[in-house]
Amino acid sequence: MISTDNKYDYIIIGAGCAGLSLAYRLLNKNYKICILESNKNINEKNKLWSFWDTKKTPFNHLIKKRWEYLIIKNKSESIKINCKDYNYQSINSSDFNNYIINKINKNINFDLIFSEKVENIKKNNNEVILTTSKNIYKCKHIFDSSPKIQKVFMWQKFFGAYVEAEEEIFDEKSPIFMEFSDTENKFHFMYILPFSKKTALIESTYFSCHEEKEMLDENFIDSYMHKKHPNKKYTIQKTEFGRIPMDTKINSITEDYITKIGSYSGVTRASTGYTFINIQKQADKLANIMPVISGNNESKRYFHSILLRKMDAVFLEIISNNPEYMKNALMDLFRTKKHNPQIRFLSDTPTILDILKIIIYLPKIKFMQYALGIKKNLNDK
Ligand SMILES: Cc1cc2nc3c(=O)[nH]c(=O)nc-3n(C[C@H](O)[C@H](O)[C@H](O)COP(=O)(O)OP(=O)(O)OC[C@H]3O[C@@H](n4cnc5c(N)ncnc54)[C@H](O)[C@@H]3O)c2cc1C
Incomplete structure (x- = not known):
């Protein structure tokens, strides 16, 4: 314990990806920092963070697996997405958490406190006062990664199983980015990451505005495995599930003594759910503008540019x-020889030329009609 009076320069709410990413950047900055996490054990629920290698992060050595290709497919066609320049790669949340927590525990400027949920925040003169179920803490400024959102346009909802087969049944060089299922009028797909010839993450995913319940359980993963690999024996080692907000209006507006961080500050890419790399960019940026003091909150209202948000709003609307139309449009998007513009677009690092190419690759008339608000109904042709 560095602080005997619970007084800090900064308090970070949440020891998730955003809280720990920011903490990592502040390890050598000499501020007194407290991280308050409501969970007892953050490794209880595993997450596998996957992303294209468009930005180097301090966590490259934690990468569990890299791939040079991804497949996007439907019933009649399979397209290979070339990721040779920007490998697709994955980090296990528990490796990431343990690496950073280990450094925090050795740093005398940090307190990392589990099982304390922040219940109230108020400002009193120059002090920010946080109340948890057990204690009162004081600081100059807060970085808050807790989710505070009532309504979201769409959710990415998924259930995944880590499968271990008895025989070599997976092609470890061909992960499946999206395999659209036959479920009509639902944006549902399978996402498969083979780690070896015998092990893979098999995930069932929806992008949906509705409360989806079907096909998000072990039974469905079993039926998929039986269909794809009949009579092959396997066991499910562990599962992961979750939901990611997909909304272009999530922003970082809040009181001037709080800086929102993480998924619910708007860093999640609305049309894809990809967040990990943006959390790293946000943490780098915040560390560079330190000290952040109340009233001098330099973080932008929106993380993404107006153009990307407009394009994403059209994607989500369609x-x-x-x-069904969007599934075909995505196949069209990748029916090109090279895929770097698409990857940079999906990874939030597109050039203007990339954006122009994306517009050219997509069916223009329908997208323009949605962009201009002419089409809105399910039955619009
Ligand atoms: C299963 C899963 C897989 C994902 N896979 C990918 C992927 O492949 N690629 C990608 O880019 N993104 C992925 N994401 C999206 C995103 O990267 C993750 O959700 C990421 O963990 C978001 O980090 P965060 O810090 O914003 O939120 P979280 O990691 O959820 O952290 C928030 C923390 O705050 C704590 N907390 C909440 N309220 C309070 C409170 N009042 N007081 C104290 N603590 C509190 C929570 O317990 C939690 O630990 C995935 C998400 C999930 C759920």
Whole structure:
């Protein structure tokens, strides 16, 4: 314990990806920092963070697996996405958490406190006062990664199983980015990451505005495995599930003594759910503008540019109103020889030329109609 009076320079709410990513950047900055986490054990629920190698992070040595190709497919066609320049790669949340927590525990400027949920925050003169179920803490400024969102346009909802087969049944060089299922009028797909010839993450995913319950359990993973690998024996080692907000209006606006961080500050890419790399960019940026003091909150209202948000809003609108059309449009998007513009677009690092190419690759008339608000109904042709 560095602080005997619970007084800090900064308090970070949440020891998730965003809280720990920021803490990592502040390890050598000499501020007194407390991280308050409501969970007792953050490794209880595993997450596998996957992303294209468009930005180097301090966590490259934690990468569990890299792939040079991804597959996008439907019933009649399979397209290989070339990721040779930007490998697709994955980090296990528990490796990431343990690496950073180990450094925090050795740093005398940090207190990391589990099982304390922040219940109230108020400002009194120059002090910010946080109340948890057990204690009162004081600081100059807060970084808050807790989710505070009532309504979200769409959710990415998924259930995944880590499967271990008795025989070599997976092609470890061919992960499946999206395998659209036959479920009509739902944007549902399978996402498969083979780690070896015998092990893979098999995930069932929806992009949906509705409360989806079907096909998000072990039974469905079993039926998929039986269909794809009949009579092959396997066991499910562990499962992961979750939901990611998909909304272009999530922003970082809040009181001036709080800086929102993480998924619910708007860093999640609305049309894809990819967040990990953006959390790293946000943490780098915040560390560079330190000290952050109340009233001098330099973080932007929106993480993404107006153009990307407009494009994403159109994507989400079409997914919601016409999922079948969007599945075909995504196949069109990748029916090109090279895929770097698409990867940079999906990874939030597109050039203007990349954006122009994306517009050219997509069916323009329908997208323009949605962009201009002319089409909105499911039955629009
Ligand atoms: C299963 C799963 C897989 C994902 N896979 C990918 C992927 O492949 N690629 C990608 O880019 N993104 C992925 N994401 C999205 C995103 O990267 C993760 O959700 C990421 O963990 C978000 O980090 P965060 O810090 O914003 O939120 P979290 O990691 O959820 O951290 C928030 C923390 O705050 C704590 N907390 C909440 N309220 C309070 C409170 N009042 N007081 C104290 N503590 C509190 C929570 O317990 C939690 O630990 C995935 C998400 C999930 C759920």
